[in-house]
Amino acid sequence: MRASRRVLVSGGAGFIGSHLCELLLAEGHEVLCVDNYFTGWRRNIEHLVNTPRFELMRHDVTFPLYVEVDDIFNLACPASPIHYQHDPVQTLKTSVHGAINMLGLAKRTRAKIFQASTSEVYGDPTVHPQPESYWGHVNPLGIRACYDEGKRAAETLFFDYHRQHKVRIKVARIFNTYGPRMHPNDGRVVSNFIVQALTNTDISIYGDGNQTRSFCYVTDLLDGFMKLMATGDDFIGPVNLGNPVEFTIRQLAELVIELTDSKSKLISLPLPSDDPRQRQPDITLARSALQWEPKVALRDGLKETIDYFRKLLAS
Numbered sequence: 001m002r003a004s005r006r007v008l009v010s011g012g013a014g015f016i017g018s019h020l021c022e023l024l025l026a027e028g029h030e031v032l033c034v035d036n037y038f039t040g041w042r043r044n045i046e047h048l049v050n051t052p053r054f055e056l057m058r059h060d061v062t063f064p065l066y067v068e069v070d071d072i073f074n075l076a077c078p079a080s081p082i083h084y085q086h087d088p089v090q091t092l093k094t095s096v097h098g099a100i101n102m103l104g105l106a107k108r109t110r111a112k113i114f115q116a117s118t119s120e121v122y123g124d125p126t127v128h129p130q131p132e133s134y135w136g137h138v139n140p141l142g143i144r145a146c147y148d149e150g151k152r153a154a155e156t157l158f159f160d161y162h163r164q165h166k167v168r169i170k171v172a173r174i175f176n177t178y179g180p181r182m183h184p185n186d187g188r189v190v191s192n193f194i195v196q197a198l199t200n201t202d203i204s205i206y207g208d209g210n211q212t213r214s215f216c217y218v219t220d221l222l223d224g225f226m227k228l229m230a231t232g233d234d235f236i237g238p239v240n241l242g243n244p245v246e247f248t249i250r251q252l253a254e255l256v257i258e259l260t261d262s263k264s265k266l267i268s269l270p271l272p273s274d275d276p277r278q279r280q281p282d283i284t285l286a287r288s289a290l291q292w293e294p295k296v297a298l299r300d301g302l303k304e305t306i307d308y309f310r311k312l313l314a315s
Contacts, residue, residue, distance in 0.1 A: 005067065008032045008111075010061050010102060011075035015181045016116070016174075019218050020073060020225065021045060025054055027226075032067060033209045036060040039078045040089075044181050054157065061098035062090075065105055071229065077151070080264045081144065084185030088146035095150025096157070103161045112168040112276045114229055116160050116240070117238060118218050119175040119279055120148045129246075129280040132173070132238050140216060162236060170235075171252030175242025179218030180308035188304075192213065193253050194309045197262035209250030215245040217301035220294040227290040235289055242281035244295040252298075253269040253313035259302055 007024050011017040013032030018039065024031045030053045033045055037058065048054045057064055061076045077094045078084040084091040099115070104112040122130045123138030138148045161167040178190040184190075196203045222242040247255075253266055286292045 006030045006069040007071045008069040009073045010034045013045050017075045018044035018181055023222050030056035032061045039083045046112045056155050058289055061101055062093045064101050068110050071104055072111050075116040085148040091146040092150045095154045099154040099157045106167050107165050114170045117155050117171055117173045118151045121152050128278050129282040131282040168233050171237035173238050173239045176213050177216045177221045179305055187263045193256040194306055197256045197260040197264050200263045201268045203264045203268050205266055206269050211247050211277050212246045212248050214246050215298050216294050220296050224292045227292050239285050240281040240283050244283050
């Protein structure tokens with residue numbers, strides 16, 4: 001993106017959104033950070049509040065927003081099972097009504113709009129690794145459906161606004177991402193394991209721990225965001241953004257214990273309903289179209305994340 005664009009980041013006080021606001025400011029853009037603080041945290045963007053070119057607005061994207069912008073990053077939606085299952089109706093509204101309102105804003109202002117979709121659109125996949133051409137294996141009636149189907153519906157809206165109204169869209173499917181500013185109580189596996197290890201409490205592994213995930217460090221993900229937004233209007237996605245290096249949950253837990261020098265023990269709990277057995281992105285498209293692939297190894301990214309949580313727990 002060229003310098004001095006006016007960029008709206010919905011969900012800008014969240015884990016990924018706050019890092020994105022920082023990056024956009026560093027690149028010389030004006031940033032309007034929009035968040036209702038359901039899962040976002042004001043402390044994530046507190047250091048930006050008095051920065052020139054940064055504006056903070058408390059707003060829920062399920063209601064229309066009337067501002068003037070050049071680009072929109074639509075990140076607003078609770079993304080961890082604990083948070084999105086807390087109020088599943090509101091989660092679905094945020095994905096669907098939020099997409100409609102942000103797309104309506106993009107249509108009116110002729111802004112380019114980025115949708116933070118998710119690997120959850122693939123559900124519990126029967127194809128491994130998952131390419132963008134895979135339509136998914138989702139339970140539409142399960143406890144995760146409010147998020148999975150909400151994001152699938154949002155993708156449909158983005159593509160229909162593009163076809164019907166010529167809105168310039170970019171759709172990224174985000175795989176497991178971690179790093180500083182993750183919420184300590186979001187129930188995600190990386191934050192769970194780190195907090196449990198730092199407090200020397202038992203580390204909870206659901207099932208046998210052989211289910212797999214691929215973990216992308218937040219700076220790598222944002223590099224993918226920026227490269228996708230910089231592509232021509234003819235490339236709209238969806239494109240997978242995630243680290244293709246696969247780890248079992250048990251391997252992750254053992255690495256966290258090693259890096260924290262923790263006395264925690266591993267304990268097994270029942271596997272949650274509809275929990276995916278495998279999750280690994282096929283990033284062939286991202287490599288060819290964006291010249292993008294992750295650079296940060298899991299061990300290195302975990303060290304940064306552990307340092308963040310160690311300071312957070314001490315404060």
